[in-house]
Amino acid sequence: MLLAFDTATSAVTVALLDGVDVLAESTVVEPMRHGELLAPGIDRVLAAADVAVGDLDRVAVGVGPGPFTGLRVGVVTARTLAMVLGIPAVGVCTLDIVAADVVVGEAFAVATDARRKEVYWARYGRDGRRTEGPAVVKPATVAMDGPVAGQGPQLYGELFPRAVEPRFPSASALGRIVETGSAELLAAEPLYLRRPDVSPPSAPKPVS
Amino acid sequence: MPDEPLVLGIETSCDETGVGLVAGTRLLVDAVASSVDEHARFGGVVPEVASRAHLEAMVPTLQRACREAGVAIADVDAVAVTAGPGLTGALLVGVASAKALAVSLGKPLYGVNHLAAHVSVDQLEHGRLPEPCIALLVSGGHSSLLEVADVTSGVEPLGSTIDDAAGEAFDKVARLLGLPFPGGPYIDRAAREYGEVTIDFPRGLTSGRDLQRHRFDFSFSGLKTAVARWVEARERSGEPVPVGEVAASFQEAVCDVLTQKAVDACRSRGVSDLLLGGGVAANSRLRALAEERADRHGIRVRVPRPGLCTDNGAMVAALGAELVRRGRPASALDLPADSSMPVTTIVA
Numbered sequence: 001m002l003l004a005f006d007t008a009t010s011a012v013t014v015a016l017l018d019g020v021d022v023l024a025e026s027t028v029v030e031p032m033r034h035g036e037l038l039a040p041g042i043d044r045v046l047a048a049a050d051v052a053v054g055d056l057d058r059v060a061v062g063v064g065p066g067p068f069t070g071l072r073v074g075v076v077t078a079r080t081l082a083m084v085l086g087i088p089a090v091g092v093c094t095l096d097i098v099a100a101d102v103v104v105g106e107a108f109a110v111a112t113d114a115r116r117k118e119v120y121w122a123r124y125g126r127d128g129r130r131t132e133g134p135a136v137v138k139p140a141t142v143a144m145d146g147p148v149a150g151q152g153p154q155l156y157g158e159l160f161p162r163a164v165e166p167r168f169p170s171a172s173a174l175g176r177i178v179e180t181g182s183a184e185l186l187a188a189e190p191l192y193l194r195r196p197d198v199s200p201p202s203a204p205k206p207v208s
Numbered sequence: 209m210p211d212e213p214l215v216l217g218i219e220t221s222c223d224e225t226g227v228g229l230v231a232g233t234r235l236l237v238d239a240v241a242s243s244v245d246e247h248a249r250f251g252g253v254v255p256e257v258a259s260r261a262h263l264e265a266m267v268p269t270l271q272r273a274c275r276e277a278g279v280a281i282a283d284v285d286a287v288a289v290t291a292g293p294g295l296t297g298a299l300l301v302g303v304a305s306a307k308a309l310a311v312s313l314g315k316p317l318y319g320v321n322h323l324a325a326h327v328s329v330d331q332l333e334h335g336r337l338p339e340p341c342i343a344l345l346v347s348g349g350h351s352s353l354l355e356v357a358d359v360t361s362g363v364e365p366l367g368s369t370i371d372d373a374a375g376e377a378f379d380k381v382a383r384l385l386g387l388p389f390p391g392g393p394y395i396d397r398a399a400r401e402y403g404e405v406t407i408d409f410p411r412g413l414t415s416g417r418d419l420q421r422h423r424f425d426f427s428f429s430g431l432k433t434a435v436a437r438w439v440e441a442r443e444r445s446g447e448p449v450p451v452g453e454v455a456a457s458f459q460e461a462v463c464d465v466l467t468q469k470a471v472d473a474c475r476s477r478g479v480s481d482l483l484l485g486g487g488v489a490a491n492s493r494l495r496a497l498a499e500e501r502a503d504r505h506g507i508r509v510r511v512p513r514p515g516l517c518t519d520n521g522a523m524v525a526a527l528g529a530e531l532v533r534r535g536r537p538a539s540a541l542d543l544p545a546d547s548s549m550p551v552t553t554i555v556a
Contacts (some may be wrong), residue, residue: 033544034300035300035303035304035544035545036542036543036544037542038304038307039304039307039308039310039311039541039542040541040542042311043311043541053311053312053314068256068259068260068297069259069296069297069300072259072260072262072263072297072300072301072304073300073301073304075263076262076263076266076267076301076304076305076308077304077305077307077308079266079267079305080266080267080270080304080305080308080309080312081308081311081312083267083270083271083281084281084282084308084309084312084313085312190263192260196254196256196257196260197256198250198254198256198257199250204380204383204384204436206436206440207433207436207437207440208436208437208440208441
C-alpha cells in the first residue's frame with residue numbers, strides 16, 4: 001500500500017494506492033495552509049479506504065521545486081512517517097507529477113508559480129519524458145506557443161497562451177509514477193533550486 | 209517509579225532542532241541539533257537557513273533521542289510540539305513532523321506555547337512547579353514577565369519588551385564590541401574577567417512616569433544606542449575600546465532592570481517564587497543578582513541549568529507531560545503554526 005502526497009504548489013493532494021489502483025484521494029487547493037491540511041488529508045484517505053497506517057509499505061512525496069515552506073511540510077512528513085513505520089520514502093519532481101496528467105500528444109512544458117516574478121519550469125517530449133529542467137527562470141526567457149500545464153499560463157497568459165490541464169499535481173499521478181517507474185525516482189530531498197536569500201551584514205551604522 | 213506516560217517533545221521555533229523525552233517530571237533525554245554556526249556570519253538567525261537546517265536535522269534528532277533514551281518510538285504515549293510563537297517556516301517543520309508522529313503512532317498531539325514550555329522545564333530539575341509563580345523569560349526573541357497560576361491553563365502576561373528582546377541587545381552590543389554571535393556567553397565572560405561596573409548606562413523604563421505606564425515592561429533599544437555612542441566616542445578619540453569594561457557595565461544595566469522588575473512583580477502579586485528561563489537566564493550575573501535581590505524579600509529563585517534554559521525539546525515534553533497529567537484536551541490535526549501565539553494560549 002502506497003501513501004502519496006505533494007505540497008509543493010497551492011494544492012495539498014494526498015492519495016492512497018494499492019498498486020496502480022487509487023483507493024482514496026483528497027485534494028484541497030488553498031495556498032499557505034499546507035501545515036494545517038496535510039495531516040488531516042492523510043487521516044481522511046486512510047479512513048476512507050479503511051486502511052491502517054501500519055499497512056503502508058511505502059510513502060511517496062513531491063519534492064518540488066515549489067515554495068519552500070509548503071514543500072518542507074510534505075518532505076518532513078514523508079521522512080517522519082518512513083522513520084516511524086520503517087518503510088522507504090521516495091521523492092518525485094513535482095513538475096513531473098503535473099506532467100504525468102497532461103494529455104496532448106505533443107511536446108509540452110510545465111510551469112508553476114515560483115513567486116518573485118519567476119516560474120519553476122521543465123520541458124517534456126511527446127512521450128511525456130522530461131527533456132529540460134527543472135529550473136527556476138523568468139517566464140519571458142521560456143515563453144512558448146506550445147501547450148503549457150501548471151499555473152504558469154494563468155499567471156503569465158501572454159507568454160504561455162496555450163494553457164492545458166492540469167494546473168496542479170495530483171497525488172494519484174504521483175503514486176502511479178512510483179508504482180510504474182514512469183518518471184525519475186528521487187530521494188525525499190527538496191529541490192530548492194534557490195539558495196537562501198541572505199547576505200552577510202555590513203558594519204553597524206554609527207548612531208552619533 | 210509507576211508507569212508515567214512517555215511524552216515526546218519537539219522544538220523548532222528558532223535555530224535549535226530539539227527533541228526531548230519525558231516521563232512525568234523525569235527527563236530521559238534532551239537531544240538538540242543547533243544551526244547557530246550557520247547563522248553566525250550573518251550576525252543573527254536567518255529564517256530560511258534555520259528552516260532548511262530543521263528539515264535535515266529533524267529525523268536524525270528524533271532517532272538520536274530514542275536511541276539515547278533506550279526507548280522505541282512506538283512506546284511514546286503523546287507527542288507535544290511548539291506551535292508558537294516563533295519563526296513560521298521553522299515552526300512548521302516541527303509541527304508537521306509531530307503530526308506525522310501522532311498519525312503514525314495513533315497518539316494524541318499537543319501543540320503548545322513556547323513560553324509556557326520554558327516555564328515548565330524547571331520541573332525536570334527542581335520538581336513540581338510552585339504555582340503561582342512569577343516567570344522571567346529572557347532570550348533572543350522574548351523578554352516577558354508572566355504570572356503563572358497554572359502552567360497548563362492560566363498564564364497571565366504582566367509585561368514584555370516594547371522594542372528589542374534582552375538577548376537581541378546582547379547580540380547587538382557583542383557585534384559593536386567585535387565579539388562573536390550569539391553574544392550572550394562572550395559578554396558574560398568578558399564582563400566576569402573585567403569584574404567591575406564603571407559606566408552608568410541607562411536603565412530603560414525605570415523612571416517615574418515610565419514606571420506608571422510600563423511597570424513590568426522592558427526596553428533595551430535606548431541602552432543599545434547609549435552603548436554604541438559610548439563606543440563611537442572612544443573610537444573617535446583614537447583610544448582603544450575597553451571591551452570588558454563596556455561588557456560589564458552593559459550587562460549590569462540589563463540584569464539590573466530585569467531583576468528589579470521581576471522582584472517587584474513578585475512583591476506586588478504576593479508571590480514568593482521567581483522562575484528564570486530562556487537563553488539569557490544562562491547569564492551568570494543575572495542568576496546571581498536575581499538571587500541576591502529575591503533573597504532580601506524572602507523570594508525563592510528557581511533557575512534550570514543553562515542547557516535547559518536555551519531552546520530544547522525537553523521543555524516541550526515537560527509541558528506535554530503536565531498537560532497529560534492534568535487531563536487537558538489535545539490539539540486537532542489541523543493545528544496551525546502561529547508565529548505570534550499569545551502566552552494566554554497554552555495549547556492550540
